[in-house]
Amino acid sequence: MGRRPQPHIKERLLEACADHALAHGLPERLEPLAAATGTSARMLIYHFGTRDALLRAVLGRARQRQLDIFGDLLRVRPDEPYTATLDRAWTFITGPDGRPYLRMFGQLRESAEQRLWPDFRRTATTDWLGPLEDGLRSIGRPDLATLVLAVIRGLLMDLDATGDTTRTDRAFRDFLGSVEHLSSGDHSSACRSQERAGRGTTGTDTASGT
Known part of the structure; x- marks a missing residue:
């Protein structure tokens, strides 16, 4: 008679494997994950079926952590401008x-x-468009989500290649200044349009009264 599934053990092993992979990278062999979890490669296979199934589960768990953490960072906060949220x-x-x-x-x-x-490159892009659109809507520019995401990804590639934190930080903050200018410009234009509309309405009412 075979062993019964033990979900709580599988969950604990998956959390430990994800911790190890984030700290050291995704290994080619199971032995580093077995050592990190205090079990054996055989037991990992028992719980996850195959090496690739385990690695996919580890990637999925790490990705969910990233979505939860980064998604919370990108959410709108009533007490700060969204460009300050993006900076943080x-x-x-x-x-x-x-x-x-x-x-x-x-x-x-x-x-x-x-x-x-196989579909990760597309998913890794589209996952962030929704949160950015929601955040940028708070300053009236949800249409900038693709641009903001492209700048973030480009600067992250630059940082990975050069390690130049000072330069990439400065570039991102310069970009946020441009976003602030674009959003404030839209607000000013909207105000001017409302003022012109108001003057037009007043003029019509006066003429009718006359």
Whole structure:
């Protein structure tokens, strides 16, 4: 008679494997994951079926953590302008707590391990458009989501290639200044349009009264 599934053990193993992979990268062999979880490669296979199934589960768990953490960073906060939210999110994402995710999924985009998640490059882009659109809507510019995402991704590639934190931080903050200018310009234009409409209405009423 075979063993019964033990979901709580599988969950604990998956969390430990994800911790290890984020810290050290996704391994080619199961032994590092077995050592990190205090079990054996045989037991990992028992719980997950195959090596690739385990690695896909590890990637999925790490990705969900990233979506939860980065998604919370990108949400609108009533007490701050959204450009300040983006600035704070950038600082976290490029800092020591955010870089393990960038390293893992950057390698996934570029390596043969794409076979573990064939649609990842598209998903890695579209996942962030919704949160950015929601955030930028708070300053009247949800249409800038694609541009903001492209700038973030481009600067992250630059940072990964050069390690020049000072220059990429400055570039991102310069870009946020441009976003503020665009949103304030739209607000001013809207105000001028409302003023012109108001003057036109007043003029019509006066003529009718006369």
